[in-house]
Amino acid sequence: MANSLLERDAMVLAGIGKLRTYPLTIRNARGNRLIEEDGREVLDLSGAAGAALLGYGHPAVIDATQRGLTECASASDMFGASESAVALAERLLEIVPEATDHKVWFGHSGSDANDTAMRAITAATGRKRFLSFYGAYxxxxxxxxxxxxxxxxxHSLPRAGLVQIPYANPYRPISGDDAAKSVFDYLDFLFTCGCPPDDIGALFIEPLQSDGGMLVPxxxxxxxxxxxxxxxxxxxVSDEVKVGLGRPGHWHCYQAEEFAPDVVTFGKGLGSGVPISAIVAPCHVMDFQxxxxxxxxxxxxxSTCVAHAVLDTIENEDLIANAQARGEQIKAGLRDLQERxxxxxxxRGRGLAIGFELIRDRETKEPATSEAAKVVLRGYQLGVVFTYVGxxxxxxxxxxxxxxxxxEADEAVQLIGQAISDVEQGKVSDEEVAAFAGW
Ligand SMILES: Cc1ncc(COP(=O)(O)O)c(C=O)c1O
Incomplete structure (x- = not known):
């Protein structure tokens, strides 16, 4: 008998299977639903970790892909000026209000955008050290x-000279009750005794730390x-790759935190599934070398035609307001569940970047790690996909x-509630979740 898609996947694709938290197959997708190999539809609450900003098969994205291939057809911005790339850069400079004397660089992923920003900053400032948060991705x-x-x-060591500080976590302050103060005290200590601040080129920030636990500071x-x-x-540097671009109920997540970045990086949702990333940074950094x-x-x-379509759709379909409204609706639903x-x-969360932390005891806040894996697996079995972080x-x-x-937001809350009840009633065994190592 021929191997199933999951078996073939496990045989040929490296380094991915173990990360998965359920046996999802994807034959196709439409709107906000994934269609499995056997035709079952599941509601996608992960959006491929935020990349599928407009869901799947959005007409604006299909049309832009076609236009990109037929009308524009440039393969690169390196060898000539093309209208779609130049106009997209102009547009990004417009939606970043802090961009007064800035330029744009395009890449393919959030990873290459942050990587390139680091190299440009090191070259332009002559400073070789960076400051970032524990739990950052x-x-x-x-x-x-x-x-x-x-x-x-x-498995990978931090770069030499990296200075790390805790992210202020109101639910789990590192000491005392004031999550922010404990971090500032630590920073003061570091700047005095650990690392001269004048050696540091940039602070990398996720304005809502996602993989570290969906932390709202x-x-x-x-x-x-x-x-x-x-x-x-x-x-x-504000890393807006996962939680920016309308998702937080603002264009940018840093706007909710009321700080002004020098450099902004974009990825994931900018192409809604088509690879594109961008850096918006001061000319003295971008043009240094x-x-x-x-x-x-x-x-x-x-990529650039699709990114235009994504920005157009955010505006035309009022998706920033929708992110805000659906986010409040889901959080209210989850808070109801919390009472039961x-x-x-x-x-916690902002807009449609939401996390709910599972614990075994409200006093000790002991993390409910295996329970989280079970809730996620049960959710998948019931017809809704999301993963876990933290x-x-x-x-x-x-x-x-x-x-x-x-x-769909109501359906999401109802299925999450069902998944939690089922896990509480022992309907998911340890053996079932053991097949998915997760992360
Ligand atoms: C905040 C943040 N920055 C950057 C990245 C890297 O993006 P990509 O995996 O698309 O390269 C991620 C990926 O999850 C992310 O969450």
Whole structure:
């Protein structure tokens, strides 16, 4: 008998299977639903970790892909000026209000955008050190991985000279009750005793730390932190790859935190499934040196036409407001569930970037790690897909397409509630989840 798609996948695709948290197959997808090999439809609350910003098969994306191939047809922005790439750069400069004397670089993934930003900043400032957060994820290539520190990346060492600080986590402050103060105290200590701040080129920030646990920092934390860094000439990079571009109920997540970045990086949702990333950064950084990142097919017509379509659709379909409204609806639903299920310790997020932290005891906040894997697997069995994040792998994460409807948001909450009840009643065994190592 021929092998199933999952068996063939396990035989030929490297390094992915173990990360999965359920046996999903994807034959096709439409709207906000994935269609499995056997025709079963599941509601996608992950959106491929936020990449499927407009869901699947959106007419604007299909049309833009076709136009990119037929009308524009440039393979690269490196060998000539093309209208779609230039106009997209102009447009990104417009939607980043801080971009006063800035330029744009295009790449293919959030990973290469953060990586390239690091190289440009090092060259332009002459400073070789970076500041980033424990639990951060900025990408999967050597540079961007080297300023990340999610527990899944223990196989790779941080870059030499990296300075790391805890992310202020209101639910689990590192000491005392004031999550922000404990981080500032630590930063003061580091700047005095650990690393001269004038050696640091940039602070990398996720304005909502996603893989570290969907952490929304306390009000004012990032504003004060960035001001403290700026005093030492440290540039501020806002990584908007996963939680930006309309998802937080603003164009950019840093706007919710009221800090002003020097550099903004985009990826994932900018192409809604088609690879494209971008850096918006000051000219003195971007123009310091030629050829700090040469990747032949950057700025190609398909990617740039699709990114235009994504920006158009966010505006035309009022998706920033929808992200805000659906996000509030889901959080309210999850808070209702929290009253009935002691397993839910915290519900948090901005717009359609939501996490709910699972714990075994409301006093000790012991992370409910295996329970999170079970809830995610049970959700899949019931017809809704999402995964989990967090330093203890105990925070189910929802980053659905911004096109999620009100009815789908209700359906999502209902199925999550059912999954939690089923796990509480022991309907998912340890053996069942053991097949999925997760992360
Ligand atoms: C905040 C953040 N930055 C960068 C990246 C890297 O993006 P990509 O995997 O598309 O290269 C990710 C991926 O999850 C991310 O969450």
């Amino acid at each position: 900025h990408g999967g290539v050597s540079g961007s991985m080297s300023v990340s520190s999610h527990p899944s990346q223990q 306390p009000p004012g934390f990032l504003k004060e932190l960035t001001e403290r860094c700026r005093r030492h000439g440290i540039l501020i 030629e050829a700090f990142a040469l990747i032949t097919t950057t700025g190609n017509a398909v 299920h002691a397993l839910i310790g915290d519900v 330093m203890f792998s105990n925070v189910p994460e929802l980053t659905p397409p911004l096109t999620l409807s009100e009815a």
